[in-house]
Amino acid sequence: MSETLTKDLSAATAGELARAVASGQVSAVELTEAAIGRIETRDAAINAVVVRDFDRALAQAKAADAARARGETRPLLGVPMTVKESHNVAGLRSTWGSEVFGDWVAPKDSVGVARLKAAGAVILGKTNIPPFLSDWQSANPIYGRTVNPYDHGRSPGGSSGGGAAALAAGMIPLEFGSDIGGSIRVPAAFCGVFGHKPTHDLIPSRGHAPPGVDGNGIELAVVGPLARTASDLELALDVLAGPTDEMAIAYRLDLPKARHGKLADFRVLVLDGHPLAPLDDEVRDAIRALAVRLDDAGCEVSHESELLPDLARLHELYMAMLNVAMTRGGPPPENPMAAHAWMDLKDGQIHWIRTWARLFQAYDVVIAPAFSTPAFPHDASDERHERVLMVNGQPMPYFTQLAWAGLATFPNLPSTAAPIGMSKGGLPIGVQIIGSYMEDRTTLAFARLMEEAFGGFRPPGG
Numbered sequence: 001m002s003e004t005l006t007k008d009l010s011a012a013t014a015g016e017l018a019r020a021v022a023s024g025q026v027s028a029v030e031l032t033e034a035a036i037g038r039i040e041t042r043d044a045a046i047n048a049v050v051v052r053d054f055d056r057a058l059a060q061a062k063a064a065d066a067a068r069a070r071g072e073t074r075p076l077l078g079v080p081m082t083v084k085e086s087h088n089v090a091g092l093r094s095t096w097g098s099e100v101f102g103d104w105v106a107p108k109d110s111v112g113v114a115r116l117k118a119a120g121a122v123i124l125g126k127t128n129i130p131p132f133l134s135d136w137q138s139a140n141p142i143y144g145r146t147v148n149p150y151d152h153g154r155s156p157g158g159s160s161g162g163g164a165a166a167l168a169a170g171m172i173p174l175e176f177g178s179d180i181g182g183s184i185r186v187p188a189a190f191c192g193v194f195g196h197k198p199t200h201d202l203i204p205s206r207g208h209a210p211p212g213v214d215g216n217g218i219e220l221a222v223v224g225p226l227a228r229t230a231s232d233l234e235l236a237l238d239v240l241a242g243p244t245d246e247m248a249i250a251y252r253l254d255l256p257k258a259r260h261g262k263l264a265d266f267r268v269l270v271l272d273g274h275p276l277a278p279l280d281d282e283v284r285d286a287i288r289a290l291a292v293r294l295d296d297a298g299c300e301v302s303h304e305s306e307l308l309p310d311l312a313r314l315h316e317l318y319m320a321m322l323n324v325a326m327t328r329g330g331p332p333p334e335n336p337m338a339a340h341a342w343m344d345l346k347d348g349q350i351h352w353i354r355t356w357a358r359l360f361q362a363y364d365v366v367i368a369p370a371f372s373t374p375a376f377p378h379d380a381s382d383e384r385h386e387r388v389l390m391v392n393g394q395p396m397p398y399f400t401q402l403a404w405a406g407l408a409t410f411p412n413l414p415s416t417a418a419p420i421g422m423s424k425g426g427l428p429i430g431v432q433i434i435g436s437y438m439e440d441r442t443t444l445a446f447a448r449l450m451e452e453a454f455g456g457f458r459p460p461g462g
Contacts (some may be wrong), residue, residue, distance in 0.1 A: 010170035011459070017173060018120075021068060021078035028064035030077025032057055032122050035080040038171045039124065044154065048166040049082055050143035051092055051126035060122045067120070072354040075239055077120030081174040084160050085126040085143075086204040087134055087223070088207040089113050096329075097131040097140030100196060101211040106426055109250050110207020112176055112223050112240055120241040128162030134326060135384060136186050136371070136401065138162050145378065148190060149460045154375040157187030161314050163226050164191035169462060174232055176240075178208055180221040181322060182370060188226055188417035189370035189430030192457055194447060195226040196233045199438050200412035202255075203240045210329025217344050219325040220318075221407050225450030228457040229237070230418065230448035237440060255438060258445030259364050263453055264298025266446060269305055269359070271368040275312045277403040280373040280391050286421045286429045287369065293454055298342070309352055309357040317348045318406035353411045353437065360436035365446050369404050370417050372396070374427035407434060415439040419456055428458070 009031070012020070020026045036057070039049050057080065064078040083089060086096050088106035095101045109117065117123065127137045128146040138161030139145035146162045148154040149169040156165040161179030164187030167175055177184045179197040188195030203224060207218040225236035242253040260266055270291045272284050279287075295301045324342070327333050328388075337345075359366070372391050379387055379398075387398035408415035415432045423429055435443035450456075 010038055012173060013229050014173040014227060015235050017079045018076055020071060028122060029058065029062040031078055032061035032080045035124055035172055042169050042171055046149055046165050046169050047144055047146050048127050048169065049125050049171065049461065050128045050162060051085060053092060053123065057122050057124045060202050064120050064122060064325065072119035076116065078122065079120065079174065080122045080124050080172060081270060082124050082127050082163060082166055083113055083176040084163055084171050084178055085129045086178060086208055087113050087176060089123060089126065090165055092126060094211055094281055095127045095142050096133065097142060099141055100112040102142060104211035111204040111244060113207065115240055116176060116296035117170055124172065127166055130158045133183060137161065137378065148375045151375065154377055155347040156189060157190035159183040160226060162190055163188045164193055167191065167193045167226060167228055169226045170459065171444045173228065174236060175226040176223065177226050178221060178223045180409060182400050184224055184226060185370040185415060185417040185432050190428065192419040192428030192430065193226055193228050194230050194233055194442060195223065195417040196224045196237065197408060197415045198222050198224045198237065198440055199414045200453060201324055202440060204244045205243060213329045218328045220321060221325065230444055233416065234444050237444065255441055259443045263449040266364045267300045269302050269363045269366045271366060274403050276315055277372050277400045278391050278396065279369060281421045283369055283373060283429055289429060290420045297453055305359065307362055313401045314352055315406050317345060318410035319402065321410065325407050349410060356413060357436065358412045365443060366434040368407055369399055369406060370432045374423045374429055408432065413437055414443050416443040416447045418450060422458065
């Protein structure tokens, strides 16, 4: 093992680790043993990696080393990582944080997990979530509560909060999460890491559904990666994206290249306000400071546009569709939506997809908050819909924050979460970078260029 990797193994990116294995600097078994050691040492205080599969991970690592010895090359060969508890991993429980599913064991891997394994990734286990993935905290009656590595009294976000916390604490370099209401973007922002909510259906979601559900994906829901660098998100997307086997008979993935290769060439629309979700001053100030830095770097920066959709109306339709989607896998709702009302809702979605498409003829990316505040204190109250969030000292209904998530979710757009700074209290502040439909490479490239110009992940305690 190289001296550099020995000293700084927890800070290495997935790409760096893959290259180190490929060059023979380090073995997959060494990387896996080191990651297991970090989890066993660091996770006692965080409670992020709640399902541990270390014996099988070591077997996967040995197989990776044997593959390398045979001359095989794979993009993630020997890289240890985790996946969100809600992803099916053959032989492991998938509970979705609910005792209702407490004994259900996945018979096979999800499509995404199978692709990660085929790329050589070593799956160490699963990370924590809230029940039914429906909170911006990660606590449930089966696995307990995950805390934020920057402040143990605060949430790491949800529903991919366990994965974001494990990344920030240096346990693993890569995580596989999911998002329907900010579940990748909010934990990334709260924990100061990167996350990518892909264009809807770009990464197949089969095998990521409530236990016993196997078929069509959940409306609006996507699966995607989290990492400590934007380049690792790009690496993971290349592994995960593309049609399922039956669709691949006729379809091939051919994503457009990023619109630009230099930060100065981007046309950027910055949103620091929403009619339904006021921003904390620290978040607004951080976004405005970012806008100044982008302008200084040569970007064409705008703060308003007549092309912007009616955000209040978009949120109304998003919530109507989300409330239906979130019943998937649960008991039938008392008052189900009529079929024609659902069709009308889908027509409304197409309208807003076309509206955003016109905007992205004038702009390359839109920068918006992922959440109105930095990580908030834990709230264990049972009545989630009665919770409040303090914004500039004023109580706001907890779930108004879905307004920020819906910007990209309802029109099925890609959105990359990226850290942009720290609060006065030492908490990360992040944004989401929204792009045009199927132009995931543009939002990822912009995040990477921002990271190169202004910095990115800052580990807890410095």
